[in-house]
Amino acid sequence: MNEEVARARARVLGTPSIPVSEPVPAGMSSASDGERVWPLPAWPDGATPALLEEYQTAPMPLDRPGQARRVLAAALRCCWTRLDDDPWPGRPAAVAAVLEVYAGMSRGDAELARRWATGELRRLADTGWLLLDEQSGTVRPGPRVALWPDGTLGSLRDLLRRLPQPPPDDALTLQPADETAPAEPLDGAVEEAGGAAERHDGVEAEDAGEVAGAGE
Amino acid sequence: MSPTSENAPGATSLDDVLVGEAVLGVYRQMFAALARDSGAVVDDPELVDVAETLLAAFADAGEDGLSREQMRYVCRGYPAEVFENRLRVLKGLGAIREVFPKPNQLRYRASFTSVVGLMFVRRMMLDGGQSEMHRLLALEQLNVADPRMTPEQARDGAEGLARAFRLWSVELVTLTNGTIEELREQAPKLWGTEEILLRAERLHGAILRRWPQLDRTCTDLRAAIYAYGDASRRAAARLSDSAGTTRNLTLLPPETWRTFSRTASRDDLAAVLDGFVFDAAAPWHEPAAIVTAVEDGPRSTPPRPAPPRASLPDNGLSEDAGSDGVEAERLRTVAEEVLRGRDAIAVEDLLDRDWVTARRVLADLSSAHLHPELPYRLVWSDGLTARLDGSPTWVSPGVFERTGP
Structure with a gap:
């Protein structure tokens, strides 16, 4: 699969899984359980979205x-x-x-x-x-x-x-x-x-x- | 075009009837094109088109007029019964009449008044009377400048204009207080421009200058003009308020958007976002947030244990809470004993006994003096008296007295 398409797919679908044999798109981290691998967003410097709070930016709203x-x-x-x-x-x-x-x-x-x-x-x-x-x-x-x-x-x-x-x-x-x-x-x-x-x-x-x- | 009756009201004569009949004739011809039958107005715009077609054909036909068959030919596009009906009405109202008023006339001619009336009506439909007001104002201006104009004619003209302005502003005010959609639709035809107001004021000035005796009429006209200006401004303000700060009066009001979003189908709503790609929802649950959520959540056990209690039985509050009542009563008794009904007593007299007793009394009196609720006080004055043989060998003059009830 084309790498750009794979990245776009990962962003649109959230966390789709791909077989381990497929390459993980560049610029994304991944989590694997041996059979499948999930491309995940990667943030610079080990930051997580919790950093948004320090910048007083509203995170994604959640019900309850x-x-x-x-x-x-x-x-x-x-x-x-x-x-x-x-x-x-x-x-x-x-x-x-x-x-x-x-x-x-x-x-x-x-x-x-x-x-x-x-x-x-x-x-x-x-x-x-x-x-x-x-x-x-x-x-x-x-x-x-x-x-x-x-x-x-x-x-x-x-x-x-x-x-x-x-x-x-x-x-x-x-x-x-x-x-x-x-x-x-x-x-x-x-x-x-x-x-x-x-x-x-x-x-x-x-x-x-x-x-x-x-x-x- | 407005009929002017020169007669005094109330006195009807044959002449009055004649004048009235002439006026009615003009009215009938003017609005024949709009008449459905001789008693009501058309309820289908097509019927007006028939009349217009007929009148145009008459204009082309020249002085000979048209025969009935020619008229039918001109109106061949319309159903026969419609044509017959129109012809009957137009004839009945005098818009189309025989060339010569004789029986069995075959040729007809059309009335000039009807065409003018129709033109007027069409124009009114186009711009709702606003440009008509412009024309009327311009005409009146010309009339006022005309040397043949009489004060009565000027007064009639001014009164007519005042009435028109009043009705106009009433309509605007009604719209302004109505729904915003209606206002948006109707108001542009109704609200005035500065130019109309300027022109009306100029006309008013011209009338007043030429005929100062018409000042009362002119006052009415002026009031009507100003009322119209106010109504126009209020309508404009309401419109611009509802359009928000953009000043774009064609923007949909929020209610319309809300109604749309409530009633639109899912596909309609989704169509707006065709061609957009969104990231999937990715909420983030920080471990610390999870801990907080669990600790703040409703719990099966009460969050805080009850405070520890002693195992001994609790016999309630103690009776002796050290309240001041007992001590105050004792001090009051001592003070009343010392005073014995008087309001004040010198301290030297009190101390005239053995010091062991006296100092106890003195301590009680000081306590009574210092007690905030007891109405006694000790007042010391300057000086010192030496008493060589007394038990206290010196004493200062002082008074123990009652300060209140």
Whole structure:
């Protein structure tokens, strides 16, 4: 493939994967898991988009960034098991386990938390932060986590040690209800857009209450 | 063209009826082209075209006029019933009449007035009366300069203009208060230029100079002109406000854009961005941001533990909180004992006992003096009295007194 086309493709599609045999376009870094390779943007001097904050430039806006990051943390808790290593490539974990961890982190209706987390998992997968395999119901870290400089990972490692334990794998396989959990939200995904609007309010109000309570 | 009635109102005679009939005849001929039948106005622009075609043919035909068959031939483009209807109406209103008023006339001629009326109507349709006002003002200017002009004619002309200006400004004001789309559409035909105002004011000045006795009419005219100027400026201001700072009056208002974006199909909206390529969404989650998000998020356990409590039973607040009430009451009792109903007492008299008791009293009195709520005070004055045999061997003169109730 032409190199310019490959770079343009990588920019337009976000994080497309190419076979390892294909060359990575010049000027891009890459993350590989042995079979596939993901071209990633490269920034000069080891900077990351977090630098935007120092220049008081607004980063890309996100709906509910806090929730997305909590779900990412829950996913990393399950996938990044050897915290002394790099998060990439990590190991696959069951989506049900991630949802369980997230439900344990958050307050309120656990079923609702799982539904929200499912949506956030998809959004994170769309933007290359997670690799979600909905058929097998597994998730693993996305290629973008390979962009994290090693020096910034200390506090994240500490945090992940404090997060609730994911349920052991055999617990998930023993419970058929949990096994179907990743498949179930897929059916509900169609109605998620509609259901999200009405269910959203409760969570938002809860969040607002939390903030107000902390402020007092 | 406006009829002038010279008669006093109220007195009707045969002459009045004749004059009225002549006026009505002119009216009928003028607007025959616009009449649907003898009682109403056309509801289809094509009917006016029939009349115009007919009138043009009459102009070409010359003094002989046209026969009925020739008229039908000219109007061959229109359906027969339409033509018949038009002919009947035009004949009925006098726009087309027999060459000689005899029965069984075959040839017809057209009325000059109808053509002029039609021209006028067409012009009004084109520019909505604004250039008509220009023409009228110019004509009036000429009339005012005419030596044959009478004051009555000048007054009628001025009143007519004042009425026209008033109606004009009323229409503009109504538009200005209406929707912005309507204003944008209609106002350019209505709002005036500086030139019209200048011309009107010049005419007003000319009338007033020549006939000073018409000052009342001229005042009305002046007021109408100014009202029109104000309305025109307000309409312009509203338009330029709605167009924003660009001054481009053809820009769509924001409501239109909003309506479009709400009602357009997805393809319509996407068509705007044809030919653009966008980077995929690439939000960045910094590890520190993840840590912050988790720590700020709602948690299943309360974020802060309750403060530790003693294991001993808690019997509430203590009764003796060291409040000042008891001490103040004691001091008040001592002070009242010392004063014994008087308002002031000298300190020497108080100290006239053994010093051990006296100094206790003196301490209490000082406390009462210093207490902010008690109405007593100790006032010392200069001087020193030596008492060789007293227990304190010297004493300063002083007064313990009551300062209030």
